[in-house]
Amino acid sequence: MRDHGPAPGLGPGAPGARAGPGLGSLPHLAGVEVNPGGPTLREDADLVTAGEAYAQRFAGPVGRHFLAVQTAAVLGLLAPWPGASVLDVGGGHAQTALPLAAAGYKITVAGSSPECGQRLARLLEPGSYDFQAVDLMNLPFPARAFDVVLSLRMLTHVADLPGYLAQLCRAADKAVVVDYPAKRGFNLAAGALFRAKESLDDNPHTRPFRSFWDQEVLELFRAQGFGRPRLRRQHFLPMALHRGLGWGGFTRASEGLCRALGLTVLLGSPVVLRVERLA
Numbered sequence: 516m517r518d519h520g521p522a523p524g525l526g527p528g529a530p531g532a533r534a535g536p537g538l539g540s541l542p543h544l545a546g547v548e549v550n551p552g553g554p555t556l557r558e559d560a561d562l563v564t565a566g567e568a569y570a571q572r573f574a575g576p577v578g579r580h581f582l583a584v585q586t587a588a589v590l591g592l593l594a595p596w597p598g599a600s601v602l603d604v605g606g607g608h609a610q611t612a613l614p615l616a617a618a619g620y621k622i623t624v625a626g627s628s629p630e631c632g633q634r635l636a637r638l639l640e641p642g643s644y645d646f647q648a649v650d651l652m653n654l655p656f657p658a659r660a661f662d663v664v665l666s667l668r669m670l671t672h673v674a675d676l677p678g679y680l681a682q683l684c685r686a687a688d689k690a691v692v693v694d695y696p697a698k699r700g701f702n703l704a705a706g707a708l709f710r711a712k713e714s715l716d717d718n719p720h721t722r723p724f725r726s727f728w729d730q731e732v733l734e735l736f737r738a739q740g741f742g743r744p745r746l747r748r749q750h751f752l753p754m755a756l757h758r759g760l761g762w763g764g765f766t767r768a769s770e771g772l773c774r775a776l777g778l779t780v781l782l783g784s785p786v787v788l789r790v791e792r793l794a
Contacts, residue, residue, distance in 0.1 A: 558627060558651040558679065560672035565607025565631040573610070576763025580770075581754065585694075586614045588747035588787040589665070592692055593620070599662035602686055604651060605669040607631030609638045615665075616643040623661070625649050652678055659688040659792075667787075670695040670732070671725050677735055684739035690791045691741060696726040697784040701753045732788065741790040748783030 563569055573582050589611055593599065600621040606612050607626045612635060616622050622644040626632055632646040649655050652675065664687040666679075673679045683691050733744055750757075751773035757766045773779050 556652070556674055558673055558675070560669055561605035561607055561627050561631050561651070564605065564668045565626060565634055567634065569608065570634065572758070575761065577757050577761060577766050580763060580766050581750075581757075582610060584749050584770075585610065585667070585787065588749060589667075589692060590614065590618060592690075592745060592747065592787060592789040593663060596662050596689060599689070600660075602654075602656065602661040602664045604654070604664060604666040604683060605631075606665065606667070607634055607646075608668060609634050611665060611667055612644055613638055616640075623647065625651065625654065627651050652682060654682045654686050656686045658685050660686055662688050663690045663692060665692045667692075667694045669693070670727070677738075680735050681739055684736070684741055684792075687741075687792065690789055691736070692787065692789045693732075694785050694787045695732060697748070697786045698726045698728045699748075699782045699784055701782075701784075726784075729786065729788075733790070736790045740793050742793050743791045745789045747787040748779050749785050749787065751779045751783050 572578060593601070593615070598619050598621070601615055601623070603612050603615070603622060603624045605626065606624040607630075612622050612624050616639055624632070624635055624644060624646045626646065626648055627650075629648045632648065635644065635646055647655075664683045666683055669679070670676060670693055680691075680693075683693070729746070733742075736742070736744075750770055752769060757770075760766075770779070773783075
């Protein structure tokens with residue numbers, strides 16, 4: 516999968532992890548939810564994604580295609596650090612832990628509850644990973660304890676995004692990898708898309724999702740001293756459309772064509788993003 520290169524306009528940030536900035540210091544991020552002035556709430560957005568019902572969203576040929584694209588993106592972004600230690604925050608879904616363990620990475624999965632480790636225990640070999648139930652907003656690991664910190668399927672649902680990213684960055688020595696729905700292409704009509712998703716995707720765990728401009732996310736990472744972004748855009752057409760149709764051949768053909776035409780590079784979503792520690 517093609518590396519889209521650095522995003523424009525991202526200069527070096529201050530070195531070292533800091534507490535996430537408030538909206539007063541980043542007024543253009545007014546749409547990002549935070550918990551200003553109060554105690555940080557315990558985050559448990561991973562409880563849904565770690566369940567078997569959620570896993571069924573990725574069953575069948577369409578779901579397998581989604582996972583194959585996601586896995587290729589993640590492995591490509593981690594390629595500079597073969598065999599690295601990886602903290603997978605909110606990774607009880609096993610979508611990343613399974614292929615990363617198979618590829619020789621040293622995986623620790625952090626979940627908000629012991630329940631989040633149940634799917635991992637069913638799918639991964641004992642000893643191929645470590646699971647810890649922790650407070651995701653107060654990770655109990657030393658600073659820079661892992662080569663890479665990974666967190667998929669979380670950013671769009673967490674309540675305190677700056678605080679959450681600050682935790683990921685503090686634990687990462689070299690890089691952080693996340694995903695998010697981008698405000699590009701069809702996601703510019705996010706409200707209508709969610710209503711369509713509810714009607715096409717017959718799943719009780721369909722949740723409202725928040726989309727981001729790329730620069731919103733990059734600014735938050737820059738405040739933590741992370742930059743040099745690499746982005747992989749995954750799909751051009753809405754995932755809800757593919758799920759609603761349920762035709763694996765259509766999904767592979769249509770997305771292959773969109774990628775060949777350059778539409779996915781320009782307008783694709785979700786994004787898998789890697790940022791590196793600058794100092």
